[in-house]
Amino acid sequence: MAENEQCAQTTDDPDEPSVSRPDPAAGPPPHRSTARSLLRLWPYARPARWQLAGAVAAALVASVSVLGVPIVLRRIVDGPIAHRELAGLWAPAGVLLLLGLVEAGLFGVRRVIVARPLARVETAMRGDLYARLQRLPVSFHDRWSSGQLLSRATSDMFTMRLFLAFPLVFLIVNTMVFLTGTVLMFTLSWQLALITLVPAVPLMVLTRYFESRYAAAARLAQDQNGDLATVVEESILGIRILKAFGRHRAMAEDFTGHSRRLRTTELRKADLLANLWAVIVGLPELALGCALAVGAVQVAHDDLSAGTLVAFLSTALALRWPVESLGWLLAYANEAATATDRYFEVMDEPVPAEHPSGLAPAADRGIRFTGVRFRYPDAPADTPDLLAGVDLHVRQGETLALVGATGSGKTTLTALLPRLYETTGGSITLDGRDVRDIPREQLRRLVSVAFEEPTLFSASVRDNVLMGAPGAGSGQLAGALATAQASFVDRLPDGADTQVGEQGLSLSGGQRQRLALARAVVGDPAFLVLDDPLSALDVHTEALVERALREVLAGTTALVVAHRPSTVLLADRVALLADGRIIAVGTHQELLKSSPAYRELMSGAAASGLEAPEPAAPESAAPALDASELEGSARR
Template sequence: MTVQSAQEAPRGTAPLATAPLGTVRSLRRVFPLIQGAMPRLIIGMIIALAAAATALTIPLALRWLVENPLATGDVAQILPAVGLIFILGLAEVTFIYLRRWLVLGPGVFLEGKMRNSIFIHLQKLPVSFHDSWQSGQLLSRAMGDISTVRRWISFAFVQLFTSTIMLIAGFSVLFAYNGLLGLIFLVASLPLIVISLRFQRRFTKLARSTQDQQGDLATTVEESVHGIRVLKSFGRAGEALEEFLDQAAILRGTELAKGRANGQMWFWMLLIPDVGFAIALPLGIYQASLGNINVGTLIAFFATAALLKGPMQSIAPMMSMSIEAGSALNRYYDVMNTPIEILEVRGAQEVPAGPGALVFEDVHFRYEDSPADHADLLDGVNLSIAPGETMALVGLTGSGKTSLTALTTRLFDVTGGRILIDGIDIREVTIDSLRSRVAMAFEDATLFSISVRDNVLLGREDLTDSTDPALQERAGAVLDQSLDVAQADFVRSLPLGVDSVIGEEGLNLSGGQRQRLALARAIAMEPSILVLDDPLSALDVTTEAAVEKALRQVLATTTALIVAHRPSTVMLADRVALLHEGRILDVGTHSELLARCPEYRNVIASLEEEKR
């Protein structure tokens, strides 16, 4: 399981999630992604070969020009001969242009496709996945790794192919010229295979490490920006920098190791063919002196062998590029192959319209990575909320209230028991319809850097996307009403009113303002079930009172589950449920519980009351 091994990895090194695949096997995984583009790539390769072949004919034409018209002085033939060379030159350039054009498409197409797919998959992966993966690791996969694969397809892939063809053809020609010399050349090149394999093993590890370390670095960068207030407030920029530099130095170390490995590879790649030459040269001369080979053939042999140096030398960089691309693909598939655990059953229906009764039946829940000896966080929760009823959920910090609310929209799935809406298990309906019936407001009010209006009407695509004037009018009405209930009319005094774009994460609004917008967002859904996680915690007393008053009207007709820390919030509810050690210990009105439940008194009673 990928996530599991991600957690096994020590801090500072990122997950090596899948078992290491060979480079070729890793790279093969790119083909399903570029199926439609294969013809273009293959034509591109053929054209690349044509370009190489054309380039080879130019010296021949030149030789003919020198040997024939120039030697004979036949001026009339000069013009056609030069013309031919000119045309061959233009043909080569045309082929190069065509190859670039043909290969460009598949490369950028692949890049776009992979980038969209990973984003789509990440959005579908459950919250538990996002909780356990460092965000920088995801970002580095979506940006850097995918670009690496694109570059490989656009450059290395075709060149690897043409180099291989040229090498095979070249070696065949060498053998045709002289079997013995060809064999020597081939045998001399054999150590390259061993060296390449060793290089591949070493470089594969290094390539993966640098990519993982880049992800770690991205995580640190993200945190240093998102946590800027804390760092500033404690004056810890220096410490943050130190940690960042430590990580950057680790990355630098790995990159340098890559440089060394590359240097070594290049060393052998350049040296070994030359050793082949150095052995073949005296042997060839000896053979020629014996008369086994004529001088012309010997010259042709070495001329051809010299031509092969180019493709042979290109193998080293192509290998490192391919290994990096293979590793980048592995990292991509680490995410793409993570199963989406929260799925709809086959043939799931929409949640039928109903009054909105919410029932928890022997609900168990534990985070998948919590230690085996820990009891379930929710250990058999039974709670029934009648249609239109408002239930407050009270419990100590860390008792699982937030987790319980997250289960209602299947942000996490129960690990035992079931949750029913109007008698239907929420795992049997479509997730989309479930989430449109149940609206949530989270304790940390995440807002997006879009306009206030779009933030509040986030869950109302049915209204906002419509061009029907009636629905648009309705969108405006819903917006106004939600803002009114949440006492969020401060947005109207923003420079652009409800069209003002919120700074990222809503940070140029105060905590109370953000919370009110998040509340407005939940209300704007006009859900049949409203789940609010401590929705008024950041509000001042006056605003809280005003929100409560307005909220009562909404709650009168809506089933609601409200996590509450304060008596004032509990006051909104018809009944209160006390979550204690994973179970609902007691349910009743506030005063009933105060009277009969000591645990409840402990959780909710204020300092003053206790003194009394």
């Protein structure tokens, strides 16, 4: 049984404190029923039920036809061979050939029947999983590693589809064939049948013992595979950091450690399956040897015909595959059950429902925070609320700068506005309407966000920017790029249609940040949230962006997280956040006169050189890929 592992997760923003959260991959649930887990696949498999039934029927007829071979052999031995009538062999030989062709043809039909519908089942399940991941709150993604989610959408999905296509069919077919063959053996000789079935009881006990141990090992292996995928993903995304600090060997050691743990678990699974297989094969073979000895004695005393003995032994040998495959089929059923559990661990996560506040709309306009409290869902019980009663009003058409020390909760407060997180207490209103009363889709059209850490996708510049307003035209795109001073786009190999590559790493940090800013303003949002969006820009480019941004801010209601005094000067008013509350609100000059905490914060920022007024070289001269390098990167 896999032990619970604890992993430290941190928020994406250095502004927030790290919180230790439990790893969701904590092993199989206690007393898990394999059958109950697999039954959860039925709603997805139901559209393919007739094809599955056809596959079972085809495989069953093919497998049962093999049991006709012993009957034909009995007639051959007791007939043409016993009476030395070689001419009588042609008809039975033709029957044997026909049975072989029927078996081969039906097994081929089985594969054709289930291939396409089960591919659709897998596609539907993967689509539902992806849709669920998109709807789950950010707090869920804070707790789960991307590798664990990736393994559920890939390897686990393949395991479930393969189970429906093969092990499920043959668990049914082999059971029916075994029962049919057992009846046939009793018909041929009940004494020999009893001898052959002696191992049945110990085999059932052994398989039950095996199932519980293999289930734990299978779950552990799948979780370790997810952890390994996380290490690979982090290594690839962070390859520049690893190389820059010479930590690639340390990461390789970490990867090797995860690989060895996975190998150990897989070898443990192999040992369990090998031991089971040895017993499953050995006991029936021993029983069959005893039955052969007893049958030979009966034939010698004329109590049994030679043809009947041959038919009995042929039937017993035909049942070897249903018996020997039992271990493998049970092992795969356990792996499929574990994959199903892992899949539904995500699907069972509740999606936050809309909870109308029932409050009458307020008379004021703009953004209002009233008694807002927040703590992370997985924070320790003795941890105080990060936000402990925030009261703040951003007037309509006003730009308000939010400042505070690192870890004070500025980024968290801005994340509550578009409901990336849900408040623990209090309320947030937009133009007098509680955000909980606004459907999320509509809310996120009203509120546009630019984060300090810009995220770009493997798509063109155009697609990345217009993600903020899918229906926007080329004119709005050009206007947004102009506001963000993103003239570098014109110098890219294909202009706005240039592919920026994964995470946008073919661009400089300042270029990525300007595209993220353009994405935030392209749709002319009613409410704009900017989380220190200019931190990666040089002073000259920052001044140009601020000048253009003032025009955008004049037509919207904006909340700007500021770390630089220059960014603070974009705002009409400033709010100081400390100890989970707003402790001062006013203009920049007013707070410099009235708030010692604000003066200390600003003096620290100024001392760090962030307010230096002298112009710097344009960022286009900063390290960034030139057109030829970017074109080569895009082609790669």
